[in-house]
Amino acid sequence: MRSSDPTYPLFPIFAFFGFILPLIPLQWHLAAWNSGTCYFMIWASLASLNQFVNSIVWADNVTNWAPWWCEISIRIQIGASVAVPASCMCIQRRLYQIASVQAASVTPAEKRRAVLVDSLICLLFPLCFITLQYVVQGHRFNIYENIGCAPAIYNTLLSYFINFMWPIIIGLISAFYCVLTLRAFHRRRLEFSQFLSSNQSLTISRYFRLMALATTEICCTTPLAIAVLCLCATSEPIEPWRSWSDTHYQYSRIVQVPALIWRSNEMLVASYETSRWITVLCPLVFFCFFGFVHEARKHHRALFNAALKRLGYQQPPLPPQKDPS
Template sequence: MPPYVPPNSALSASAFIGSVVSMAPFYWHVRAGNVGTCLFMFWTSLSCLNLFINSRIWDGNTRDVAHVWCDISSRVLVAQNVAIPASILCITRRLYKLTVTTVINKRREAYIDLGIGLGIPILEVLLYCIVQGHRYNLFEDVGCWPVVYDTLPAFGLVFAWPLVIAVISATYGLCGFYRFVRHGREVRALVFADKAKRGRYIRLILIAGCDILGTIPLSIYDLYSDSLFVSPWISWEYVHSGFSEVNEVPASLWHTSPDMAFGIQMTQWVTVACAFVFFTLFGIFSQGAIDQYQHFYELAQARFASSTPSAQYVLASSTSSSIPDDVISFPGP
């Protein structure tokens, strides 16, 4: 029996909404200097937007009508494979450091986070070119898809990175948890000194934990699946022969292939789930986010209201809005 594939319109709508809502708290997290959280929002939103555009252009067809876009889109898919786990690594690493010290060099830590959250995905895209079998594939209802020549070097260059990053993130998380258990009073004094920000820390821990618990088993499954069809590495010329080829795969084919359908849908829906989980934790249950929504609503209302003293007061107070109380502005120079 073929696997169930949700309607393409469901993915399109979910991906578009996900690309918008995952960026909702971006402004005040930038102001607070939370680089890891901002990177997570950026990559999640970009990945959802990429899925949305592809699902609309290739809805019900496999016409190769956008060569340059597919070159870019397929590489975004490669980058997101490590970018979202790398962003979580930035968050777990920062949370661990907060259990160790109260003084953090914010500029240096920001550079390190950017190196992890942007540098690793860019490096992954460059390494992907080594084992890129041909230009890209086109799946009906899905769009552009990267092509990795399944050979032994591909495991070290592409396939294993999400698992390695997730394991490092889990290590930081476990070390932080150990310090919390072993030095509970001291760590609580460092991390939970400000009660208004306690929920913020808990939400960061939850989203990091969800990502780690999801990435590790899925990455192991991917490695297992890829290991079943390993081809020998012969030469660069052999791997890249016929590089300009574009395979067009109709929905009737990939819908009826359990492995192919699972792999495609897992990539799509896990990305969308990341956006909604983040928005649920930081855009709905965050009191700071709710306060900011109220601020922006009052600002918009004042823009369109008649020029009265009360409207001018609301406009002035909204324009000078501060960082929400439950958004962490990490200590240090």
């Protein structure tokens, strides 16, 4: 039977690679104490895994197969919606500190302090954000055919302050850091080059790749967050916040929406499809920036050789180099 999703099975394939590929260079980013980058990789990979499972389990059906998974899934989506932009903000913040030739975690104490600050922004803040969503969550969750589990955020004015505005605010802060970084780099090119030459964990090439990654994320997620906010504000009336009991009336219900219904609304189709494709393309873009550099190729080769060894294959030794003399 032909699937009602025109992107199936292409989307699950991209989502699976979006889950696996960003984790490959995780080890050497951990070794370099690049905490913002590590959080970006983990959250982006987790969000892609979530999309992969949803697109497989709810392909051409809205059956409530696994309520426990949907409870987890919607919280991953909510957390990643601010954690990925927050990780990029931490990357931009660190790049600005380096470009302005401030102390950029050169001692163990400074490194630990930087990791702690990044953890508060990229881990504690998303967890608090997930917890706050219960205030404006109208019922347990929705299930959209071919999309899967989705949060059920009640379209009340309070939702715009608790939910919709934070990805935009984080994106604007990141953009502000980006402008400061470019200005600082332009003013202190010589000191910047001297600093990087003495920093073993960050090369000029890696610096500009991080800059390109963070800027790309700003250009993608911030406009999307603004579009989602505008769609929610215009697609249906914004209800006033009446009371806790009114918002959570019949909270245990689950809304199941067939593709025939939600695909009949072009605005909804554009919003859902753009959101989930950006979710899986984000980690793939990261891999394009960092998956083919020299350090990454060495790790890929080591992983490949380790896998061959476990399967009983031994890589033949390299031929001896001839003496040019």
